[in-house]
Amino acid sequence: MSIEYVLVSEGEQDEPIELPTEEDGSLLLSTIAGQYADASGLKYRSGGRLRGLRLVEDRVLPPAEGWSAHRYFCAFPRSDTLSESPRPRCSDLIVLGLPWKTGEDTVREYFAAFGDLLMVQVKRDMKTGLSKGFGFIKFADYEAQLIALGRRHMIDGRWCDVRIPNSKDGGSVAHRKVFVGRCTESLSADDLREYFGAFGQVTDVFVPKPFRAFSFVTFLDPEVAQSLCGQDHIIKGVSVNISTASPKQDRSARSQLLGWGLLDNGAPRVYSWPPDAWQHSAHSAHTHTAPIPDTKPYLKYD
């Protein structure tokens, strides 16, 4: 049997690489590991189902139909798939508020600073060719998408918003913020930032002053925030409880939170960037690490 090349990608959605087989028709695990270090095997999709390939020693054996019948992707040890959260794929992002004059070249130039771009569009009127004031972008890297969603953008002299298309809550703080209960006065904002920074980038820490037995921590990635909810963590010997920042409330609890300025009242409001600020008292201690572009007033309806 002669050497052939097998299409192997890391995940099912990723771009495949051609990997060479051995003389006996097998694919060495070490050959796979040369591209995907932690791969423990290969699988493929057949009739809507996933099938694993036979592994003998360090050799992955082809399916009965031969290598060329399928495209393959990597299997990883369970421990890895649990610890390394599989990063979501990038989605198209809508860019709202573009200046009329702004074209795709400028949009591309601006967002390239956040990461590689797979797509840039500025929507225009078919007849006149004039910009409709919005467009779409897609990043290659999900981290870049998170950064872009997490702030506003000054493009050609106008503040623009990046959101996930057709999602009301594209990157809203509600899903990025957690409530940290049972705090003691010994837990400073810096303590919380340092501790929770291990789980993902923290963009805001709120510790009420004067002391109350709770805090808020806001992450860049909503998935990090959501993954922590319901857990108890010990920080500097203090057992705190993490829950969603906007729990369902009965009326009395809700009115109390409203009194604290912690809940929305449903009316249009003007607030500053970062948007976290509007939920808290002006005397509260916020600390920031994320780049904060400006303090332009930001009208939001929600």
Add this chain to the structure above:
DNA sequence: GTTGAGCGTT
């Protein structure tokens, strides 16, 4: 030729 909340001719 204008405009400023929204959601993509293919």
